[in-house]
Each structure stands twice: as structure tokens, then as C-alpha cells.
Amino acid sequence: MTGIRGRLRAALHAELPSAHRLRRELHAEPCVSGKEGPTRRRVLDALPEGAALEEVAGTGALLRIGGGGPAVGVRGELDALPIAERTGVSWAAHNGAMHACGHDVHLAALVALTRAVDRVGAPTPLVAVLQPREETYPSGALDIVESGALDRHQVRAMVAAHVQPVLGAGETACTPGAVNASADEFTLIVRGQSGHAAYPQLSRDPILALAQIIVAAQQLVSRNSDPMTPTVVTFGTVTAGTAPNATPADAVARGTIRTMSETWRGQLHDRFRVIADGVARAHGCEAEVVIARGEPVLVNDACLAEETAHLLDLFTGPNADAEYGYHAPATLRSCGADDFARYASVMPSLMMFVGVDTSSGLHTPEFLPGDEAVTAVAESLLAAYLAAARVIGGTAR
Structure with a gap:
């Protein structure tokens, strides 16, 4: 492979040993959102x-x-999760936090890419976006978008990669269209009338009403949403009562509502409120629903996705340097959410998913991709950066 693409790839691989060491340093000293x-x-x-x-x-x-003019933004997340690590490696974290979502891998790969571009020379300016608070609200991505900083740097496209254990090692998904769902948190309060458990006729049981709402809300998925539009309603916490022989005055549930359609998203919220109100009233209770809107649907730009997949294919084609590894094409859509969607809502953007070899899932105390994950993410980011440079320059195929 010759030309700027080949020089950048060679420079990238020269940076990988130090990137692997950096990844372990970051992993050992994680910092939670906002800190x-x-x-x-x-x-x-x-x-x-x-x-x-x-x-x-x-x-x-x-x-x-790089110099002036339109630029490509490459996002890396800074924050870790409040999870106590249980990997047992010598470089494990011991401060009650953990990079259990691969952000240490993403950051190290971004550093390798940025240093390679700086060494060879940027064909298009690159803006490394070190983003806080991906794991919590308020969203770090939203704050960056609203700050105007991307406009000041003339960022015209954004790219990122996320490790994903549901894909095999060596697979990279550059899927066009919606790839992550919107995610909104709800609090549901059902108010009844307290009383002695021996005299149910004198009380209005909010627990019974809440239980029926939980069941009825699943009909939003099976009987209200288009079966071709992924939708998930999850009740994550339920709280009620303090004594086994008393009917409480109220019951509270919290959870999330997710969908891959922005059009259906608002209607979904309305239907949820109607169901909660109607079922509660049928049991002589009242329901209050508070919904905190989270991230929007993450939609990948089709041109960016196609161009990146093409470049990854060139990395492994007959003219590629075989020692650099293999990227198998993959497709992945998930009802997970990522605030990278905030960038995708204002400019052409691409979120890739990079397979890693680990038996543990994201957000678990045992999650620990190997150093080869840094290499795979770095290569994917290089391909996406070059693709975005071509897209914003008007030279994409």
C-alpha cells in the first residue's frame, strides 16, 4: 500500500506499542464522569x-x-464507571471505578492515530475530541455541541469506534442508518390509599395497580409499535411499602424506554402515559409519569459508512500489508444508547463497532479486552478518518 494511506498506516503501527502501555496506565487509574x-x-x-x-x-x-479549513473530529471518551474491578490483572483499578466500557482502549487508539497524523502530516485537519460524561447525564457530547467549539474548529464530520464483545475479534461494523436507540428514563408514581392488609376493601392498592401497569406497558412493544421498529420498555426499579401487613400509599417504578425511531419516540411516551393513567384509574389509583429525554437515535451517515468499509477492505486486500491484521465486515444495530448521537444529529457522523475477544460483557466487573483491541480500534479510526476526509472534501466514491 503506497501513498498517504500507506504512510499513515505505517506510522500508526509504529505508535501502537506506546499506545498499549498508555491503555494500561489509563485502565489502572480510572476517573468517573465529571471527575x-x-x-x-x-x-x-x-x-x-x-x-x-x-x-x-x-x-x-x-x-x-493540521492547518486551517474543514476538519474531521475523532471522539474518545474520558470517563469510567463506578464499578469495582474483578479482572485480577496487575494493572487493574483499585479505586472503586473501572473502565468497564472500553474507554481506555478508545483513548489509547485515538492517541495513536493523532500522533501518526501529526508525524506524517494531516491530509485533512484532525480534531481529537476528548469527551467527558459519556456514561451520565448531562451529556458531555451535548455540552460540546452546544459550546460551539466544533464550529470554531470547522469540524464537518465526526467518527468514533466502540469495542463490542458481541462481535468476534477482527470484525468491524460500519453500518449505515440507525445503529443505536434513543434512551429515555421514566419515573412512574402510583398513588393509592393506605390501609390494613386485613381490610383491602378500605384501601386502594398502588402495588397491584403498578404490577398491572408493568404488564400492560409491554403491549407498547407487542401491539403498539411497528414490529419492524425495535422498541424496549424496561422497568429497572420498583419501590413500595415498609411493612408486610400494610397497604402502602404509593408505589414507584423507574426504568427506560428505547426505540430506533425518532418519529415513534414521542408517540411511545404518550402511549405510556395513557396506559399508566388508565390502568391506575381502573384500580382506584392515580398515576404520574415523568420522562427525562436522553440521547436521540444514533444514525450513521451512509456515505461515511460505505467509504470506511471500503478502506478497511483495502487494508486487507491483495495489496495490503498482511502483518497488520484482518478486518471482517460486520453489521450491528443495538438498542444500546450513546451520546455520540448528539454529534450525528448536527453533522455527518459514523459510529463503528469493533469486535473484541472477551467472555465478559460491557459494564461488567470482569470486562477486559486484550491489547490487540487497541490495534483494532486504531485501524478502524484511521479508516474512518480517511473516509471522512474524502467525504467532506467531496472526493468520496
Whole structure:
């Protein structure tokens, strides 16, 4: 492979040994959402000196490589989760937090890519987006979008990659269209009338009403939504009562509502409220539903997805350097959510999913992809960066 693509790929692989070491350092010292300052400092120390730097969203930062003009943004998440690690490796975290979602891998890969582009020369300016608070609200991505920083740096396309254990190692999904669902949190309060358990006729049982609402809400999926539109209603917590021989005055449930359609999203909220109100009234109770809107549906730009998949194919074609590994094409859509959707709502964007070899799932205490995951994510980010450069430059196929 010759030309700028080949030089960048060679430079990227020269950076990987130090990126692997950086990943382990970041993994050992995780910082939870809103407290990512130490992680930001360590990542900035590893990035090229002298680049244009702008702090954003409290604990985030943008670092620009290249001259003026339209740029490609590449996102890496800074935050870890409040999970106690149980991997047993020598570089495990011991502060009650953990990079259980692969953000350490993403950051190390982003550093490798940024250093490679700086060494070879940027065909299109690259803006490394070090984003805080991906795991919590308020969204770090939303804050960055609303800050105007991306406009100041003329970012015209955004790309990112996320490790994904449901894919096999060596698989990279560049799927066009909706790939992640919207995710909205609800609080449901059912108010009844308290009383002695021996005299049910003198009370109005909010627990019974809530139980019926939980069952009825599943009809939103099976009988209200288009069966071709993924929709999930999950009740995650249920709280009621303090004594076994008393009917409580109220019962509270919290959960999430997810869908892959922005059009259906608002209607879904309305139907949920109607069901909760109607079922509660049928049991002599009242229902209050509060919905906190979260991330929108994440929609990948079709042109970016196609161009990135094409470049990944070239990386492994007959003219590629075989020692660099293999990327099998894959397709993945998930009802998970990611605030990367905030970028996709304002500019062409691409979220890739990169397969990793691990028996544990995301957000578990045992989740620990190998160092090869840094390599796979870095290669995917390089392909997406080059694809985005062609797309915003008007030279895509």
C-alpha cells in the first residue's frame, strides 16, 4: 500500500506499542464522569505538543492537528464507571471505578492515530475530541455541541469506534442508518390509599395497580409499535411499602424506554402515559409519569459508512500489508444508547463497532479486552478518518 494511506498506516503501527502501555496506565487509574481531570491530563501529555488546544465541557478538551479549513473530529471518551474491578490483572483499578466500557482502549487508539497524523502530516485537519460524561447525564457530547467549539474548529464530520464483545475479534461494523436507540428514563408514581392488609376493601392498592401497569406497558412493544421498529420498555426499579401487613400509599417504578425511531419516540411516551393513567384509574389509583429525554437515535451517515468499509477492505486486500491484521465486515444495530448521537444529529457522523475477544460483557466487573483491541480500534479510526476526509472534501466514491 503506497501513498498517504500507506504512510499513515505505517506510522500508526509504529505508535501502537506506546499506545498499549498508555491503555494500561489509563485502565489502572480510572476517573468517573465529571471527575475526568487526571485522565485528561494523562492523555494530553501523550498527544503531540504545540497543537491547538481548547478545554470544553468542564473536564473535556479538543486538540487540533493540521492547518486551517474543514476538519474531521475523532471522539474518545474520558470517563469510567463506578464499578469495582474483578479482572485480577496487575494493572487493574483499585479505586472503586473501572473502565468497564472500553474507554481506555478508545483513548489509547485515538492517541495513536493523532500522533501518526501529526508525524506524517494531516491530509485533512484532525480534531481529537476528548469527551467527558459519556456514561451520565448531562451529556458531555451535548455540552460540546452546544459550546460551539466544533464550529470554531470547522469540524464537518465526526467518527468514533466502540469495542463490542458481541462481535468476534477482527470484525468491524460500519453500518449505515440507525445503529443505536434513543434512551429515555421514566419515573412512574402510583398513588393509592393506605390501609390494613386485613381490610383491602378500605384501601386502594398502588402495588397491584403498578404490577398491572408493568404488564400492560409491554403491549407498547407487542401491539403498539411497528414490529419492524425495535422498541424496549424496561422497568429497572420498583419501590413500595415498609411493612408486610400494610397497604402502602404509593408505589414507584423507574426504568427506560428505547426505540430506533425518532418519529415513534414521542408517540411511545404518550402511549405510556395513557396506559399508566388508565390502568391506575381502573384500580382506584392515580398515576404520574415523568420522562427525562436522553440521547436521540444514533444514525450513521451512509456515505461515511460505505467509504470506511471500503478502506478497511483495502487494508486487507491483495495489496495490503498482511502483518497488520484482518478486518471482517460486520453489521450491528443495538438498542444500546450513546451520546455520540448528539454529534450525528448536527453533522455527518459514523459510529463503528469493533469486535473484541472477551467472555465478559460491557459494564461488567470482569470486562477486559486484550491489547490487540487497541490495534483494532486504531485501524478502524484511521479508516474512518480517511473516509471522512474524502467525504467532506467531496472526493468520496
